[in-house]
Amino acid sequence: MSDRYGTDVLSGDWRAPRGGRAVPTEAESGLVVEDVQTGFVGAVVRVEKAGGMQVLHLEDRHGRTKGFPLGPGFLLDGKPVILTPPTAESRQALAQARAATSRTASGSRAVAHAPARVAAGSRIFVEGRHDAELVEKIWGDDLRVEGVVVELLEGVDDLSAVIRDFAPSRDRRMGVLVDHLVPGTKEDRIVRAAEKLPQSRWVRILGHPYVDVWQSVRPARLGLTAWPVIERGRPWKESVLAELGWAHRNQADVARGWKQILGSVRSYGDLEPTLLASVEELIDFVTVPQED
Structure with missing residues (x-):
């Protein structure tokens, strides 16, 4: 027999937010989440203790990194989550997975514990x-x-x-x-x-x-759309640093500028x-x- 009044509107978790209740989720490296308050979207790069609290660091697709208090206030695939510190078991599993598929900075497969060869003639x-x-x-x-x-x-x-x-x-x-x-x-x-x-x-x-x-x-690594164009006759590196608003007076400034570029x-x-x-x-x- 059908219920002409439908189900009880007070049954179930009727106080739950429309998007659902936040689910505890380990902040594993590489997990992409969104900070609800700022809209910042990034991948987890590390979790550390700072000032007596756990801090989560996210890196967005432009390479910018921001820190947030670990805990509630994040979205994962549009669903609310409470980020928790990664457990020892998950860290070990992640390390094993990385070791199996690790790559060098050039994109080639890394050879674990391989000693450097004696220099070849080439x-x-x-x-x-x-x-x-x-x-x-x-x-x-x-x-x-x-x-x-x-x-x-x-x-x-x-x-x-x-x-x-x-x-x-x-x-x-x-x-x-x-x-x-x-x-x-x-x-x-x-x-x-x-x-x-x-x-x-x-x-x-x-x-x-x-x-x-x-x-x-790539200029985007420095927040640029293109490298500055320097007219012929001007010292190139010093002029680039000047255009970027960085110190450019001497060779030490050039060395520091290159260190920052290389670090990006x-x-x-x-x-x-x-x-x-x-x-x-x-x-x-x-x-x-x-x-x-």
Whole structure:
């Protein structure tokens, strides 16, 4: 027999909010949640104690990080949750999962506990220290596994002489990364001359179109839509720092500026594709056996 008055409106959890009651949820690393009060959406990067309370740190898709008190006030997939500290069991499970699928900053699969190989005969040469530090940050793990050393050229003006001194061969290959390798430039002429050397068969010279390796960092990592355009004749790095509103008076300021730029780089996804393609090809050239 049907109930002409329907169900009892007071039965059940009638005091529950329209979106449902908040469910306790562990704040595991990588969990994406929204702070109800501010609308900030980000992935959990860490939970720590600060000032006698548990603080949750979220990182949004732009790389910005904010801290929030751990507890209620968050949404997960649109549903309210109360975030709780991750348990030891969940941390262990997460660590095991990461170990099984971990990647280096370059995106390749990490080799756990692999010692660096004895340096091979092949080398990758880059123009300056900033280039070397960027290559180390992204590809350092890969290069150590392969036993490949990165060396500094301190400019490419004497590239042909460096190639002759290095004496490349089939088992002693030479990869070179050149800044601002654009048709018609001084760098382009130097590279064309070097490629005519008899030893060039065992040399691969690649580059990127940027005035400096700084520009290979995606500008969004610094909150920019594009890198500043500096007119010819002005010192490039100091002028870029000035445009960004950073200290730029001396070499120490340049070093601090580069440290901040490099610190914004987390993985290969923060670099421009042109640089990525060149470095990856150079690594393949000096590590993968080629036919005679």
